[in-house]
Amino acid sequence: MGLFITFEGPEGSGKSTQARLLYERLQAMGYPVILTREPGGTRISELIRRILVDLRHTEMAPTTETLLFSAARAQLVSELVRPYLNTGGIVLCDRYADSTFAYQGYGLGRDLDELQAITTIATSGLQPDLTFYLDLDVEAGLQRKRSARDRVNEAKAAPNYTPPVEWNRLDARDLAYHQRVAAGFAELISNDPARWRQLSAEQPLETLAEAIYFAAEPFLERVPRLEPRR
Ligand SMILES: Nc1ncnc2c1ncn2[C@@H]1O[C@H](COP(=O)(O)OP(=O)(O)O)[C@@H](O)[C@H]1O
Numbered sequence: 001m002g003l004f005i006t007f008e009g010p011e012g013s014g015k016s017t018q019a020r021l022l023y024e025r026l027q028a029m030g031y032p033v034i035l036t037r038e039p040g041g042t043r044i045s046e047l048i049r050r051i052l053v054d055l056r057h058t059e060m061a062p063t064t065e066t067l068l069f070s071a072a073r074a075q076l077v078s079e080l081v082r083p084y085l086n087t088g089g090i091v092l093c094d095r096y097a098d099s100t101f102a103y104q105g106y107g108l109g110r111d112l113d114e115l116q117a118i119t120t121i122a123t124s125g126l127q128p129d130l131t132f133y134l135d136l137d138v139e140a141g142l143q144r145k146r147s148a149r150d151r152v153n154e155a156k157a158a159p160n161y162t163p164p165v166e167w168n169r170l171d172a173r174d175l176a177y178h179q180r181v182a183a184g185f186a187e188l189i190s191n192d193p194a195r196w197r198q199l200s201a202e203q204p205l206e207t208l209a210e211a212i213y214f215a216a217e218p219f220l221e222r223v224p225r226l227e228p229r230r
């Protein structure tokens with residue numbers, strides 16, 4: 001029931017941007033749709049996110065990191081994703097379980113079978129119908145994020161300023177780590193090609209948004225639209 005679409009890719013590849021654009025488009029078309037993110041998306045999961053991204057938490061053990069991501073995911077799936085899919089709606093999620101395999105598995109070297117077991121518990125086996133991989137050179141993505149961070153730092157003087165992009169503990173890991181993650185994603189895609197759509201994130205964001213909508217369109221048939229608003 002419903003339609004579950006996730007966005008994956010390296011830092012700065014435009015996942016959050018594209019997830020929002022697709023969300024706005026589907027909403028304008030009258031589809032029942034929600035946009036959420038990982039880690040986060042519920043009150044409890046957002047609290048766990050704060051622990052995960054805090055730059056001061058340099059002592060966090062890889063096992064702790066893995067279990068916290070999984071705990072945040074378990075709450076998101078049970079509180080928000082499953083119930084919304086059960087009503088027949090569309091859930092768009094900015095990152096999901098594939099990130100655990102890429103970041104904690106390929107990136108940090110955790111055993112993939114173990115991760116699979118933890119993930120199955122956390123998600124009760126829920127898999128996306130469709131996953132976009134926004135493909136961008138690791139250094140180019142980190143550079144995009146860094147320049148966004150610098151713009152944020154310059155603007156911080158303004159009161160009530162909400163940073164559009166955060167720079168966090170996981171972004172700050174070294175280039176070799178981010179490259180292992182990217183290679184990991186490539187392997188995940190080749191293991192399950194039917195679920196993934198790989199698109200170059202170097203295109204202008206409007207062109208990329210069009211390609212994403214085009215790929216999602218055939219899946220929309222199963223989702224009844226809401227009555228048009230008057
Ligand atoms: N297609 C694109 N071309 C150039 N810059 C982009 C593109 N998509 C997003 N950006 C910029 O790159 C930065 C990171 O985008 P974001 O959507 O936050 O990526 P992610 O969520 O994958 O980390 C932002 O400053 C955003 O404006």
Ligand SMILES: [Mg+2]
Pocket residue numbers: 015016017094
């Ligand atoms: Mg993002």
